Amino acid sequence: MAARHVTRGVLTALNGTTGAGLLVALATRAKIRRGRHGVLIAEGYRLPMPPASCFTVGSVILTRRSADWLLADERRELFEHEHHHAKQYAVLGPLFWPAYWVACGYSYATTGSWGARNFFERNAGLKAGGYPTDLPLRPWVRRLTGPSATRSRRRPPGSPSPD
Numbered sequence: 192m193a194a195r196h197v198t199r200g201v202l203t204a205l206n207g208t209t210g211a212g213l214l215v216a217l218a219t220r221a222k223i224r225r226g227r228h229g230v231l232i233a234e235g236y237r238l239p240m241p242p243a244s245c246f247t248v249g250s251v252i253l254t255r256r257s258a259d260w261l262l263a264d265e266r267r268e269l270f271e272h273e274h275h276h277a278k279q280y281a282v283l284g285p286l287f288w289p290a291y292w293v294a295c296g297y298s299y300a301t302t303g304s305w306g307a308r309n310f311f312e313r314n315a316g317l318k319a320g321g322y323p324t325d326l327p328l329r330p331w332v333r334r335l336t337g338p339s340a341t342r343s344r345r346r347p348p349g350s351p352s353p354d
């Protein structure tokens with residue numbers, strides 16, 4: 192295992208987020224399996240929230256499916272997306288939760304999607320996480336930022352074309 196994966200594992204253990212992930216797994220009777228990069232997979236998570244097929248707490252990825260499902264080659268990108276969240280937990284520790292919810296609120300308010308403008312989801316990769324990548328801003332945001340934002344992006348008249 193690469194040193195950076197060990198560091199991530201140690202940090203998420205020390206900051207308590209992996210412990211929290213294991214508690215959620217235990218409380219929901221999900222089974223712990225080995226993933227990649229030292230990340231654990233808790234398979235067979237049963238609660239209806241959150242609605243995603245998997246989510247990460249510390250270095251534990253909880254999924255309604257099986258570990259084999261998540262580790263299959265065709266879901267490598269999804270695994271890497273969740274692994275990226277584990278790295279975010281290594282940096283932020285328990286602060287990840289309030290920061291993530293603020294990011295969700297901002298994204299939802301501006302686009303109607305929890306992920307499209309959510310810093311953490313964008314950082315982990317929107318497409319790999321199953322989020323829309325080209326969602327327009329809600330009308331009220333466009334009204335707020337629209338004319339001036341559009342104007343500043345436009346080339347001034349008479350300026351040479353960029354290519």
Ligand SMILES: [Zn+2]
Nearest residue numbers: 272312315320
């Ligand atoms: Zn995600």
